[in-house]
Amino acid sequence: MDVLTPKERASRLATEFAKTAVERDQAGGTPKAERNAIRESGLLSLMIPQSLGGLGQGWQPTLEIVREFARVDSSIAQVFGFQHLMLATVRLFGTEAQWKPWFRQTAVNNWFWGNALNPLDLRTSSSIEDGAREFHGKKSFCSGATDSDMLIASALDAETGKLLIAAIPTARKGITLHHDWDNIGQRQTDSGSADFEHVRVEADELLLDPGPLSTPFACLRPLIAQLIFSNIYLGIAQGALAEARQYTLRQSRVWSGSLASDIQAEPYTLLHYGEFWVGLEGARLLTNHAAELLDAAWNKAESLTLEERGELAIAVTAAKVATTKAGLDITHRMFEVTGARATTAALRLDRFWRNLRVYTLHDPVDFKLKELGDWALNQQYPTPSFYS
Numbered sequence: 001m002d003v004l005t006p007k008e009r010a011s012r013l014a015t016e017f018a019k020t021a022v023e024r025d026q027a028g029g030t031p032k033a034e035r036n037a038i039r040e041s042g043l044l045s046l047m048i049p050q051s052l053g054g055l056g057q058g059w060q061p062t063l064e065i066v067r068e069f070a071r072v073d074s075s076i077a078q079v080f081g082f083q084h085l086m087l088a089t090v091r092l093f094g095t096e097a098q099w100k101p102w103f104r105q106t107a108v109n110n111w112f113w114g115n116a117l118n119p120l121d122l123r124t125s126s127s128i129e130d131g132a133r134e135f136h137g138k139k140s141f142c143s144g145a146t147d148s149d150m151l152i153a154s155a156l157d158a159e160t161g162k163l164l165i166a167a168i169p170t171a172r173k174g175i176t177l178h179h180d181w182d183n184i185g186q187r188q189t190d191s192g193s194a195d196f197e198h199v200r201v202e203a204d205e206l207l208l209d210p211g212p213l214s215t216p217f218a219c220l221r222p223l224i225a226q227l228i229f230s231n232i233y234l235g236i237a238q239g240a241l242a243e244a245r246q247y248t249l250r251q252s253r254v255w256s257g258s259l260a261s262d263i264q265a266e267p268y269t270l271l272h273y274g275e276f277w278v279g280l281e282g283a284r285l286l287t288n289h290a291a292e293l294l295d296a297a298w299n300k301a302e303s304l305t306l307e308e309r310g311e312l313a314i315a316v317t318a319a320k321v322a323t324t325k326a327g328l329d330i331t332h333r334m335f336e337v338t339g340a341r342a343t344t345a346a347l348r349l350d351r352f353w354r355n356l357r358v359y360t361l362h363d364p365v366d367f368k369l370k371e372l373g374d375w376a377l378n379q380q381y382p383t384p385s386f387y388s
Helices: 006-027 032-041 059-072 074-093 096-109 218-250 267-303 306-336 350-359 365-378
Strands: 113-116 125-129 132-139 150-157 163-169 175-177 194-201
Touching: 006 032, 006 059, 006 074, 006 350, 032 074, 059 074, 059 218, 059 267, 074 096, 074 113, 074 150, 074 163, 074 218, 074 350, 132 150, 150 194, 163 194, 218 267, 218 306, 218 350, 267 306, 306 350, 306 365
Parallel strands: 113 150, 125 150
Antiparallel strands: 125 132, 132 194, 150 163, 175 194
16 A cells, blocks of 8 residues: 555545546446455545554544545445444444454455445344344345445344344345345445345344444434535535536537627626535535534544534534535536536436435435424424434
8 A cells, every 4th residue: 555645545546436437327236346446545444543453534534535536426435435334333332342343354354334224124123043133134225235344234123123233244144135226326336125034143243332322422323424425415516516617618608699708708607607606615614514523523422412412413414404405406507507518428417416316315305404493493403313
């Protein structure tokens, strides 16, 4: 590995990802070569402390890299972002005796972590069979599971109905990952379904202490997820604006009814770009502010209070709404500043809107606005859940 900083490594990777982003968007499937390049870069251990073999970065620089990837390839950004969300999950929900060895092995072996934790999908149950706990059932939206080394998986205890979350090897007997993700956007996120056929789960693989959403610190998990989303949304919008700008400057023509002599002075074109910039700048500032608060909350660890968690929740929710609205506006209206020729299928400029439209449906932004309204009117923080 060279002596480049993590940010420099990420920039090099993003440059390479951009070269094939259009054709891979069309092809779909697993971005195997790109995942291997991330493995070789060492960036999978970005958030892992140096004492455990990682790069020891905070959330702000980690999220900036997620955003940089999203500018050119939001599927890669999602898979990469989920890597750090899964690592955060074992840190927040598990014991030190659990997460420290997993962190060390991730750093040493460049493990990729995948997701099979979908709390709205109740089709996977857990029971004791022949003295051992097993997971059995199906899961949907298992982003990043294909080509992963470890999985965060969930199931409902058949006796108590309690949600159980475990960290298990992806190659364990009984786990089948299906290549059935074929959506209009985020086409290389490996977000297909999974089958669990009597998958054995060891006692030390269950994240029970403190467990899911059990303390203010453990309740950071959904906020980390939402802020990862926000940075991906923002990166998609920034990438769309950058491509639109290049196309406008190189290809767009002044409309016959305009008094401008060239496109750079065309008033309506300038109006649209001004609106785009205002929307993105506001979203960027809100997103960066939320990242600062997340780092502060993460560093407080178990001493984090409910009020501090609540303040972060408001900041993250505001960023989520702003990046959703600004991003959808830009990725939809970018064709107004590029023109009819920009709709050629070869450019696939629609991928920015398709990716953002699919991803922003993860959980309804209407409910985020309701939470912000409850804060603005009643000074009530969002109630912690897997989505807030």
